[in-house]
Amino acid sequence: MNDFTVVFLIALAASTGIEYWLSRRQADHVSRHRTAVPEAFRASVSLEAHQKAAAYTLDKLRLANVDRVLGVAVLLLFTLGGGIGWLQGLWAGLGLSSRLAGIALILSVLLLMQLIELPMSLYQTFVIEERHGFNRNTPAQFTKDLFMQTLLSLAIGAPLLALVLWVMDSSGSYWWLLAWAILIGFSIVMSWAYPTLIAPLFNKFTPLPDATLRQRIEALLKRCGFHSQGIFVMDGSRRSGHGNAYFTGIGDSKRIVFFDTLVDSLQHDELEAVLAHELGHFKRRHVVKMLVANSTLMLIGFALLGWLSQQAWFYQGLGVHEPSPAAALLLFMLVMPVFTVFLKPLMAFFQRRYEFEADDFAAAHTQARHLVNALVKLYRENASTLTPDPLYAAFHYSHPPAAIRIDHLNARPG
Template sequence: MNTFSIVFLVALFASFGVEFWLARRQAASVLGHRDRVPEAFAAALSLAAHQKAADYTLAKLKVQKVAQFFHLILLLGFTLGGGIAALDRGLALLKLGPIAHGTALILATLFLLALLELPLSIYQTFVVEEKFGFNRTTFAQFVKDLSLQAILGLVLGAPLVALVLWVMEHAGQSWWLLAWAILMGFSLLMSWAWPTWIAPLFNRFTPLEDTELKARIQRLLERCGFHSQGIFVMDGSRRSGHGNAYFTGLGRYKRIVFFDTLLAALDPEELEAVLAHELGHFKRRHVLKLLLVNAGLSFISLALLGWLAGETWFYQGLGVPRPSAAAAILLFILIAPVFGAFLKPILAAVQRSYEFEADAFAASLTRSEALIRALVKLYRDNAATLTPDPLYAAFHYSHPPAAIRIAHLKRTPAK
């Protein structure tokens, strides 16, 4: 161990301690308000629905706390515990070339981490989600999805990792600049390819057939000047009872997607209001702004990695005696969330401000009462708690808490 080992351990246990403390606050807040529907929702939600949301939130918090503790153990095991170093030695027996060895080390480590955390995912899906009536996937579908994700990860990830490792080995001290450009290019490529080529591997997307609703949506799109490749319905009910709607794609390949569960839950006016909210993100350039923020954070991260990759104390402080490009990438991937955890409230606050802006935009095009009705139905149907702890929400909520969001909408000037 060296000084960086101590810095890492302090940051790790500090972030874990904060998360554990926040989870306890969240549980206390939800449990403390379980037996009474908040006054603002008393006319729209039954006590039974409110209590279901509370119990669902508490059940997820229990899994979350176990997952955080287990992840801490795995992180220590793969770093200071010598897990990465052991895998490195094992793969060395295959006598692969430097790029192939490094690619195998990165992919094998990430695969093992995912495999070890898989039981918690199974428990969340087939115990927690099942208990509260949300799970609709079969175990066969679950395995099929995992297998497909693994294949895509290998087909897409292996060449990308190998290319970045080659750049690290051959592009000199400024390799990280080229690596950053490659990663940004890959990200844009995936944004283009996802709706057309990748998402259909997991779900079925069919054009919206409801002519009345489609005409209503088309009129809204024309008022906003939004052009898309089409309006599609996704069979989200194959896996879950949760509802959602989103935009995907870039440029003229943009798509509007509704979950079939959402179409079943909301009336046409409410669906129009939800779509107007999503259009607000487009008109206020939130997607572009978040892309630029992510690009900036990636730039800083790659610059930091470019420096750390040349420092022996970085490897030795994290349990890896033999420096290498692959080890540098792996260690950085594993520890970045530890040090980045304290940025969560800043990024979450930015995202919540975008939600307020999108709500205001929706209220300018549709009736705010329709969006409020839609939100209340979504909170009810998704069993979202109405009484989160303010500090927990500040760290973890990308959307404003229900009571604050609806109060803000009620103050927004009507259409």
């Protein structure tokens, strides 16, 4: 056991302990407040709905704790347990070239991890979501989705992985800079391709049929100076009762998407306010800012990987005795979340600030009370807890807690 093994185990124990402690705080806080609806929501959320949200939150927390323990066990099995080293020897023993063996190593580990996680996904969908009235999926649809996702991941990911490994092998000590540029380019291409080529493989997108609503939305887009290639309704109800809305795509593939469940549950002025909030993210350049931040973190990560891949202690400290580009990339992908978990509160802070700015934009271009009404309906119908633990929320929530967000909007005119 070298020094890096000790550092890794300490970081793993610390990150896992902090996550469990935060989860315990969240469960205790939600349980203590489940008997009474917060005063600000008593006129719009029933005690029954509030208690349903508490039960749903607690069920998800329990599953997350089990999944966390499983994740730690799998990580230790593949690293210090020798799993990666064994698989690396297995593929090399088949006479494959070093690059093909590297591709096979990474894909086989990722596929095995997906297989190990499958029971958790099944339980989430067909037990927890079913218990709380959200699941509309079927075993046949679930299987079809899983097959399609795996096939697409292999079809898209394998060539990309082959290119990155080739760069690692052939581009000298600054290979990480070229690899970073390739992945940034890939992300941009996928942002363009996803809405028009990939998403329709899983869901049906139809132009918004409500002419009155479409006219209101087009007028809002014009006021905000936003152009899209269409307003679509997605058949999200095929799989879930949860509602959502989002922008997707870049350039000519830019489009606005409403879940059909959202269209069915909100009034026109509420849908307009929700859309205005999403427009706020675009107009305040949040997407660009997050892209720059993520690209910068990715560049730092690749630079770190470029250095670590040259250090024998990195491989040996994680149970791998035959250094290779594939092993370096795989180990980095597996262990970095252990160390970067401490960045979560910082990232969540900026995301919540962006949500406030988007809310302000929506209030300026529609009416704050319409967005408040929409949010309350979404909290209620998605069984989102109204009483999260403040520390848990600060660490995990990308959106401000319900009460804080509503207070912020109610303080504005309109």
